[in-house]
Amino acid sequence: MATFPLAPGSTIGVLGGGQLGRMLAMAAARLGFDVVVLTPEADSGAGRVATRTLVAGYDDEKALRALAKVADVVTFEFENVPAGVVEALERLGAAVAPGAKALAVSQDRVEEKRFLNACRAPTVDFAAIDSAADIAAGLDRLGAPALLKTRREGYDGKGQTWVESHADAIAAFARIGGVPAILEARAEFARELSVIAARGRDGAVATYPLGENHHENGILRRTRAPAVVSPNVHEQAEAIAARILTGLDYVGVAGVELFEFDDGRLLVNEIAPRVHNSGHWTLDGCEVDQFEQHIRAIAGWPLGPAHALAQVDMENLIGADIDRWPALIGEADARLWLYGKSETREGRKMGHINRLRPLKRG
């Protein structure tokens, strides 16, 4: 087992070959770490900047053995890492961060909400659903319409559907494939915010200023940060993030999605146990960005500062947005991050641009 803090020259393993893995690899390299990426993709964005790539399925025993052999700590860029993979890596002697508990909680929307409420991180009311009858009972308590989501998997708006009425229960359950689900009360929120926070191996927590998120077709389109929020909202968000990360005995960076209501109340929508798209503004708005912060945390290094140095409007470049590159490369006070994906597909995140302005004081 590795001893922390990891010395420069140690190796960090990353499960996942997408843009989050890519930016984690770049941050790790800056700090002198080698990076080994495990991904099923032969030609991945993360693999292009990693010291080494293992091209294999995440449950490939041979690849996991190779990864555990070289990596002092293993992390991941997506929350749907099978529990068996983490167990296998740990059995093979690799430290995995953030750990199995964070994954278990965030992989199951019912477990997640139960955990959140248990650690005084408020959420919408919800019901666990195993049948259309459960949906009808849930609507009695939560009101209609209510949002039906698969308990497991689903992202960017996939695996969810609105249930308009009792009459829709059977059809709605069919629409999500008849799998175990959660029914969530409708939240008449005013804004979607998110908070990116890190927890070190020493238990220290660092919280970035809030971002204000705008989605299109279920995909994050823009984050504005630091969001203009009341001191009360800021304090609530910091307290919620700290309770969640401490409750999970978390090591690394997490994204916490929040609903803000007109009265200033916050509810937690969901936790992402990883660096988060709504934290990409930190790449150019903070001294230590979320990727370096995550590497620092999992390596057992002290966390860096998390305050903002600039006002950032982050725009995701999705699908054909990337064709705008000839204009984007000439924009003043804008920082371009492209993900090295060889194929442009509709809805695929190809890069992002951070537009910078002087920080609003207040």
Added chain:
Amino acid sequence: MATFPLAPGSTIGVLGGGQLGRMLAMAAARLGFDVVVLTPEADSGAGRVATRTLVAGYDDEKALRALAKVADVVTFEFENVPAGVVEALERLGAAVAPGAKALAVSQDRVEEKRFLNACRAPTVDFAAIDSAADIAAGLDRLGAPALLKTRREGYDGKGQTWVESHADAIAAFARIGGVPAILEARAEFARELSVIAARGRDGAVATYPLGENHHENGILRRTRAPAVVSPNVHEQAEAIAARILTGLDYVGVAGVELFEFDDGRLLVNEIAPRVHNSGHWTLDGCEVDQFEQHIRAIAGWPLGPAHALAQVDMENLIGADIDRWPALIGEADARLWLYGKSETREGRKMGHINRLRPLKRG
């Protein structure tokens, strides 16, 4: 031949596997380029973050052919690239930037000084040396002591010696190996400054604020930037840099080392036709650092802004300095860059740290 501006997904070739190549590769990746590094080192710092590494000598015809085949533009991290290598790459259809002229001029200290003086970039007086007799004649004109340097190669204080008197001429010539040399008048300068400048394919020039450099044992130890200089010195440096880059029809980033005299006069010490150690402060002190600026220039992208956003004290971590990492990782307002070199050697640049302070206005 490539068409400019290069589209994201294009490939940039880098000759050299050290820290400059590494940071160039990281900057290129951020902008969505693939990077192929050619280096004789099997386990190089740059190769660790590149998409692909060709391990071969720089004059290996097969490797050059492979590089020219995949790279849309080829650049280098060191100025001693043999002219034949550039010719071979160009013959094989690869664009090389900065070009053959910049290399030819900067590889020969006599040619360099002749070029500089021809484009009104003043230098110390000098004499071309082919024999001990030339040294004696040179001392008559330049005075003693004078500095004898090999015309070609030599860096970090290597390949040079002071000639104390006429009596020392024969021994001094022997000390540098009896090769073609330059004798330079002693410069009683007050400070060593440097200016990092970029020129785009459109001929635009962007100049970073000056850095003040401190050497130990012939190796750069610290750069403070922006250096506190008079407006006159700032203007001289900008004009000199622009004349040099335009005179060389340069594409990319160059470092220009300067001597500042008590009366505010500047002389050019030498040109480095590449990103430069004294420009590492830009990594954390500017919106667009010298590495991204170089990639932008050679890719035919518009240059980015070059003004300072912070005051930076850059300290090189040389040899055993790297053993101070447990303290360095916890420093507030300091950004660490480590080079992924597996072996620590005396005098070897292992990394650097940028210590940040708010910008001094004035």
